[in-house]
Amino acid sequence: MAAETDTSMKNLTILGSTGSIGVNTLEIVAEFPEQYRVIALSAGKNIDLLQKQIEQFRPEVVTVASARSAEELSVRLAGSSVRILHGIEGLIECATHPDVEMVVAAIVGAAGLVPTMAAVKAGKDIALANKETLVAAGSLVMDEVRRQRVRMIPVDSEHSAIFQSLSGQRSQDVRRLILTASGGPFRKHGLQQLESVTPADALAHPNWDMGRKISIDSATMMNKGLEVIEAHWLFDVPADRIDVHIHPESIVHSLVEYRDGAVIAQLGIPDMKTPIAYALAWPQRLPLKQEPLDLTTAGRLQFEPPDHERFPCLRLAYEALKVGDSLPAVMNAANEVAVDSFLAGKIGFLGIPRLIERVMGNHQREELTTLDKVLQADRWGRREARSLIDGGLK
Numbered sequence: 001m002a003a004e005t006d007t008s009m010k011n012l013t014i015l016g017s018t019g020s021i022g023v024n025t026l027e028i029v030a031e032f033p034e035q036y037r038v039i040a041l042s043a044g045k046n047i048d049l050l051q052k053q054i055e056q057f058r059p060e061v062v063t064v065a066s067a068r069s070a071e072e073l074s075v076r077l078a079g080s081s082v083r084i085l086h087g088i089e090g091l092i093e094c095a096t097h098p099d100v101e102m103v104v105a106a107i108v109g110a111a112g113l114v115p116t117m118a119a120v121k122a123g124k125d126i127a128l129a130n131k132e133t134l135v136a137a138g139s140l141v142m143d144e145v146r147r148q149r150v151r152m153i154p155v156d157s158e159h160s161a162i163f164q165s166l167s168g169q170r171s172q173d174v175r176r177l178i179l180t181a182s183g184g185p186f187r188k189h190g191l192q193q194l195e196s197v198t199p200a201d202a203l204a205h206p207n208w209d210m211g212r213k214i215s216i217d218s219a220t221m222m223n224k225g226l227e228v229i230e231a232h233w234l235f236d237v238p239a240d241r242i243d244v245h246i247h248p249e250s251i252v253h254s255l256v257e258y259r260d261g262a263v264i265a266q267l268g269i270p271d272m273k274t275p276i277a278y279a280l281a282w283p284q285r286l287p288l289k290q291e292p293l294d295l296t297t298a299g300r301l302q303f304e305p306p307d308h309e310r311f312p313c314l315r316l317a318y319e320a321l322k323v324g325d326s327l328p329a330v331m332n333a334a335n336e337v338a339v340d341s342f343l344a345g346k347i348g349f350l351g352i353p354r355l356i357e358r359v360m361g362n363h364q365r366e367e368l369t370t371l372d373k374v375l376q377a378d379r380w381g382r383r384e385a386r387s388l389i390d391g392g393l394k
């Protein structure tokens with residue numbers, strides 16, 4: 001188990017260093033070089049950016065998705081002492097490096113599950129951005145977190161807000177968690193308009209600058225569905241005590257309602273640096289160079305209920321959580337295929353919930369007692385989604 005409140009140098013692995021969360025994390029590391037050292041980095045395909053990160057942060061080891069990318073990087077970095085790995089073995093080696101205390105889990109999608117679980121099993125604290133890990137395998141992962149007595153600190157802005165709002169309170173005093181959602185770029189679109197929106201429209205999030213997959217998830221509101229499931233596992237609160245409020249300004253990042261009626265929220269400008277820094281430094285806080293929130297000029301803060309008819313993904317995620325077992329993993333897998341297919345122009349925007357609902361409906365749920373079973377359910381969900389698309393689902 002990592003140290004209690006460590007003010008000395010913290011050694012990090014950053015899984016997904018070339019993504020939006022990865023890059024923000026490295027900017028924080030660059031701002032606080034006395035507090036954080038990068039031991040290992042992982043990328044998928046973006047070896048141009050990874051090369052720059054290696055030159056700046058001098059990690060001991062890096063890993064990329066394919067053997068080909070690893071070879072290409074080795075040629076470019078000939079003479080450098082960095083070890084270059086690839087594939088799932090490379091991810092596991094980076095996630096379990098003996099000198100590392102904390103792993104920032106910022107790979108997108110279920111691809112983050114195996115290395116994140118490996119890190120937990122190796123006793124590493126986790127700064128968790130990769131919500132799909134908990135959606136697919138929340139029960140197994142959180143059991144392992146408790147067994148290893150590691151910390152799983154949320155990076156996701158809503159969960160960071162809840163984590164901060166829960167600080168020092170007993171869980172039996174919590175009545176309800178309220179996750180805020182921006183409503184995405186189509187908050188005011190009617191169903192007919194939603195039929196014809198393009199990937200470019202859907203990628204244009206009103207408040208946050210994020211990777212492509214989560215941007216589409218925000219547009220369908222599957223992001224909030226995934227976050228309801230993530231909150232359930234992180235904070236051990238049942239689905240019927242987790243609510244979602246649309247809050248288009250993304251200033252109130254989420255709220256906790258207590259049984260005496262008190263509601264505690266965390267506010268801030270929409271910038272992931274704050275929750276990332278909080279996860280890195282907890283229980284301390286870093287003196288980030290961050291633009292302050294000025295509520296006197298922020299305008300009106302609005303809240304409204306979500307519309308499950310226009311955004312069925314949120315309802316599907318509640319359903320998956322209530323049914324449990326393999327259904328959330330299957331839903332997540334179907335969503336990943338649906339998002340890729342929408343971005344590739346194979347299905348329309350409303351094809352995303354249509355596809356997920358069909359896959360969920362065709363699934364025979366199974367208890368997920370091992371990681372292998374989770375991976376099987378994930379593969380089944382992907383296969384089923386692809387065959388429905390091949391069969392003409394739009």
Ligand SMILES: NC(=O)C1=CN([C@@H]2O[C@H](COP(=O)(O)OP(=O)(O)OC[C@H]3O[C@@H](n4cnc5c(N)ncnc54)[C@H](OP(=O)(O)O)[C@@H]3O)[C@@H](O)[C@H]2O)C=CC1
Pocket residue numbers: 015016017018019020021022042043044045046047065105106107108109111129130131132155156157208209210211212213214272
């Ligand atoms: N961006 C944000 O503000 C927020 C993100 N999150 C969550 O954090 C996670 C990361 O999101 P984000 O940073 O936006 O995503 P990005 O798409 O920007 O980055 C994803 C990262 O994962 C790597 N990657 C992708 N596929 C694989 C794979 N199969 N194997 C190994 N590495 C892979 C990418 O590598 P490469 O680019 O080199 O191919 C990249 O480093 C997601 O789970 C998201 O939901 C949560 C809250 C906010």
Ligand SMILES: CC(=O)[C@@H](O)[C@H](O)COP(=O)(O)O
Pocket residue numbers: 156157158180181182183184208217218219223224272
């Ligand atoms: C920054 C972050 O945590 C994202 O998950 C963000 O909340 C997405 O915005 P939506 O509220 O539109 O899903």
Ligand SMILES: [Mn+2]
Pocket residue numbers: 156157158159227
């Ligand atoms: Mn979020």
